[in-house]
Each structure stands twice: as C-alpha cells, then as structure tokens.
Amino acid sequence: MSPPYWRYARPVPSALTVRGLAKRYGSVRALKGVDLDVAEGELVGLLGPNGAGKSTLVKIAAGLVRPTGGEAQVAGSRAGSRAARASLGYLAELFRFPGWYTADEVLELHQRLAGSHGGAAERGRLLELVALSEAASRRVDGMSKGMQQRLGIAQALVGEPRLLLLDEPTSALDPVGRRTVRVLLEELRGRGVSVLLNSHLLSEIELVCDRVVILLGGEVVAAGTPHELSRPRGVELETDEGVRLVEGATREDVPRLVADAVAAGRRIFGVRVLTSTLEDTYLEAVGGETD
Amino acid sequence: MSSVGVIVQYAMREAVRRKVFAVVVLLTGVFLILFWLANHFVHGQLATITPPRDVHVDTRTFAGAFLLGLAMFATLFLGVVLAVFLTLGVVSGDAERGLLQPLVVRPIGRSTLLLSRFLGAAGVCVVYVLVVYFVSLGIIRLTLHWRPAQIVWPGVELAGGVVIVIALSLLGSVVLSSTANGIAIFMLFGAGLVAGLLGSIGHALNSHQIKHAATIASWALPFEALYQDGLRMITERTSGLTGFLLQLGPFGGAYVHGWPIRVWAFGYLLVVGAVALYGFSRRDL
Numbered sequence: 001m002s003p004p005y006w007r008y009a010r011p012v013p014s015a016l017t018v019r020g021l022a023k024r025y026g027s028v029r030a031l032k033g034v035d036l037d038v039a040e041g042e043l044v045g046l047l048g049p050n051g052a053g054k055s056t057l058v059k060i061a062a063g064l065v066r067p068t069g070g071e072a073q074v075a076g077s078r079a080g081s082r083a084a085r086a087s088l089g090y091l092a093e094l095f096r097f098p099g100w101y102t103a104d105e106v107l108e109l110h111q112r113l114a115g116s117h118g119g120a121a122e123r124g125r126l127l128e129l130v131a132l133s134e135a136a137s138r139r140v141d142g143m144s145k146g147m148q149q150r151l152g153i154a155q156a157l158v159g160e161p162r163l164l165l166l167d168e169p170t171s172a173l174d175p176v177g178r179r180t181v182r183v184l185l186e187e188l189r190g191r192g193v194s195v196l197l198n199s200h201l202l203s204e205i206e207l208v209c210d211r212v213v214i215l216l217g218g219e220v221v222a223a224g225t226p227h228e229l230s231r232p233r234g235v236e237l238e239t240d241e242g243v244r245l246v247e248g249a250t251r252e253d254v255p256r257l258v259a260d261a262v263a264a265g266r267r268i269f270g271v272r273v274l275t276s277t278l279e280d281t282y283l284e285a286v287g288g289e290t291d
Numbered sequence: 292m293s294s295v296g297v298i299v300q301y302a303m304r305e306a307v308r309r310k311v312f313a314v315v316v317l318l319t320g321v322f323l324i325l326f327w328l329a330n331h332f333v334h335g336q337l338a339t340i341t342p343p344r345d346v347h348v349d350t351r352t353f354a355g356a357f358l359l360g361l362a363m364f365a366t367l368f369l370g371v372v373l374a375v376f377l378t379l380g381v382v383s384g385d386a387e388r389g390l391l392q393p394l395v396v397r398p399i400g401r402s403t404l405l406l407s408r409f410l411g412a413a414g415v416c417v418v419y420v421l422v423v424y425f426v427s428l429g430i431i432r433l434t435l436h437w438r439p440a441q442i443v444w445p446g447v448e449l450a451g452g453v454v455i456v457i458a459l460s461l462l463g464s465v466v467l468s469s470t471a472n473g474i475a476i477f478m479l480f481g482a483g484l485v486a487g488l489l490g491s492i493g494h495a496l497n498s499h500q501i502k503h504a505a506t507i508a509s510w511a512l513p514f515e516a517l518y519q520d521g522l523r524m525i526t527e528r529t530s531g532l533t534g535f536l537l538q539l540g541p542f543g544g545a546y547v548h549g550w551p552i553r554v555w556a557f558g559y560l561l562v563v564g565a566v567a568l569y570g571f572s573r574r575d576l
Binding site: 025059062063064065066082083085086088090092094095096097098100109110112113114115152155 | 294297298301304305308388389390392393394395396397398399400573575576
C-alpha cells in the first residue's frame, strides 16, 4: 500500500523570498535588511523614492548584483544561481537590444538562451501580447523607445517564467502603451505568473497590484494590500448648513450620522466616505521625500 | 545549438556589423594595394642594387624578409586594432549601455558568456590575421619570387599574439570603462613594440642591461614575443651578412623564442582568462 500523497507533498516555494537582504556600495548602504515575499501568482508593487533601493533589490533577485548580507531565493533557488535564472524573466530599467536585430530575432536569441522550445508560435504570441505583431520584422534601431520597451517586456516573458521582475516597465510608454502593459499584467496574473513591479507610477501600482511594498532608505517602511494601506479619513456630510467632516468616522457610522443629522432637523444633500489614497499613504511613509 | 554557440554567433554577428570592422577591412585593402605596389617597385629595383664587391648580401632575401616583416607588423597592428575595438566594452561598456543585463540573467552562466565572447572575437580576428598574412605572403611570392624559411608558423604566432590581446582587453573590460580599457590596451601594445625594438638595439650594441630589460618585457607581454618569434622564423635559415643586417633592422627577430615562449604564452592566456572570469563572476552589473 502506498503512503498517502501528503507524506511526499512539499509546499510550493514562493516565487521570491527575501530575508534580511543587505547591500552596501562602499560607504552607502543601499539595502538594510529587507524582508519580502512574492507568492505564486501574486503581483507585488515596489514603491519608493529614487535611491530607496528598489532597483538594487530587483537586481539582486535577477542575479546581477551580489548581496552583502541576507538572502534572496527565486522559486526556492538562491538568486543568481542557474536554476533561479531559469525561473525568471527580467526587464531592466535601462536596457538595449542590438540595433541590427529585428524584433523577431531578439526573441529568437532569448528563446535559445532561455532554452525555450516555443519556436515561432511563442514569438508570435508574445509580440501580439505587447501589440508588436506588425513590427516583427522591423529592426530595433527603427523602433520608437516605447516599442523597444514593449519588446523588452516580450523578451522578459520568453520561456514562460514563474517570476517576472519588471524595473520601471512603463517609464518610456505613452498612456496607450501603459494601458497595454496594465492589461498584460492582469492577464499574467490570471495565468498564475508572479510579478515584482518596480514603478514610480502610484496609480498603476494601485490599479494592478495585489500588494504594495514601500521602501525608503533601504528599508521597508510600509507593506500591505492597496486596501490595507488606504486608511479611513472620515465621513463628509453635505447638509443645508454646509459641508461637515466627521473625522475618524467610517462607512459603518454613516447610518447613525445621517439619522442624527435628520433628527436635528438638518436636510441631507450628500454623504461621502473618505479614505486616503495610496498616494497619501506613500507620501506619509516617505515623509514627502522625493529625489 | 548550445549556449556557447548562440553567444559566439551573436558576438561574430556584432563584430562584422560594427563600423570598426568596415574601417579595418578598408584600411587593410588600402594597405595590401600599397604593399603590392611597394613589392612591384622593389622587384624592379633589385637588379640595379649592387653592393660592394667584397660584401655578399642576398638582396632578394633582404628585400623579401624586410617587406614581409613590415607586412607582419601591419597585420599585427591592424589585428590588434580590430581586437581591441571589438572587445574593449564587452563587460563595462555593454553593462553601461544596457546590452549585457538581458543576456546575463539568462541561465547560461557568466563564464559561458565571457568565454563565448572571447571565442567570437578570436574567431573574427584570427581569420582576419591569417588572411592578411597569407595574402601578403602571396604578394611577395608573386612579385619578388621569394619565400620565407617558415610559412605557416609565423602566421599562427601572429594570430596567437592577437588572441592574447583579446584576452587582455576582455580582462580590462571587466574592471575598466571602455575608454580607459582601450587606452590601457594600446599602451600595453605600444610598450611591447618598444620592448621589441629595445631588444634589437640591445643586441646590436651588445648591452646586457638592455637585453635583460627586453627579455623581461617579452615574458611580461608575450604577444610581442610571439610576433618577434614569427619574424625570427621567416629568416631562420638566412645567415652571413644578410642575416646580420636583417637582425639589425626593426624586423630583425626574436631573442626570446621557440617552444618555451609559446608554452608560456598559452599559460599566460589561461591565467588572464581565469582572472577575467573570476572578476566577471563577482562584478555587480
């Protein structure tokens, strides 16, 4: 009789596990012991001002930078190892492809390096995904920056990686291109691909991410779902006496507040439950710090 | 195709697409035409050269060996130009431009990547050096009707010298920016040439100190020693006053030569390669 299946079942490792991660560049401490998890199929947004350590964190996960402390694992393998690199797709903040390659050739090169057997079908699918089907035979040096950025995203998706590391993927895109990427990210989440998205665009993060991590000075200063990070700011009542803000009140307090106002002879024209936006939370977390 | 094959193909394709390749090919064409003209006119003058009656100089051998030495120097120089410009930015330069990162994150390994880039550049440069060397040799054979003592080995050693320069340039690209690396490698190349000339002067003057300095430089920069050994081999059967006069000239031949320097050059290549691979494996990108 064979033993029950759970005797052999092992938990599926997180797509990305980071523990006590530290990085020092000379006297500068870029990361000071960061803990972070990206679960299977989860889309995590990384926020923070310039110099907060976001790109360093992503580069360590991609195996481009060696940590000076702590550890990072991709799909259960040490970041930077061959197994870890085989599990991820990466789009660098600053990247370039050789200008004489066509879009199709770029993807073919990366298919060969990634050991993907997807062939022309995979390349066609990826180009379609990033709205570059018409540009398959166009050379890179004849593409706009936005097209190259979308080609970079397609390149990162070669070989169906378990974890996608995107460092500022929409920085060079126009609003239509950003929307394309947003739709793409939602589709990837639907397929169970884990994504760590480093972006300055708060609205983008808020729209697509399951969780948000805010870094400041190499440390995590806030983390949670966009909903968790949005705190109640009160309830605004618009009456015949004008607009009144009841601070600290929540959605649950609305019936009582309306009843009290009506009992006091007020006429109610409108009620609004106020919550802080991710932008408010972000600015509060980083103390208004920018560059 | 293996990862090595993919990157070698990538590197070769990049090499032949770069403008420096076109410039070097153009300059080589100009050089070979001028070289053919020089040989043609020298051949016309050979019959009119009459050394003093008591001096026995084989003018055809002297002219042929001198011109082939000149061609070997030009081949080495152009080969080094090609090698340096193809490799000076392979790590730092490509990382700064963002070309390297998409490749490094693929599961091929940094050592495979660097080794493949080396093989790609070496493939292009070795073919280039051998083609120019044998075309020069053919021009001399057709115009002056002279052939060197050794035909294949001098070309192989020239190509070996360029391969060492490629390894040094790749090592430099791990730690230096493209510009700094290019300057450093050309300065090393210049130092090697000066050391070679120093050796010739030292032997002409029979100065022990100068010969010693040149010998140390040959072991420290074996690409120069290989070039000098190649020069030595083209006239190794030339003796008497003709051989003596050739040795006095700038293409006179080596004083550190033979299998010891070849074995040393191979070991040097391995050590430089190993240091480059170690440096690249620890470099943040």
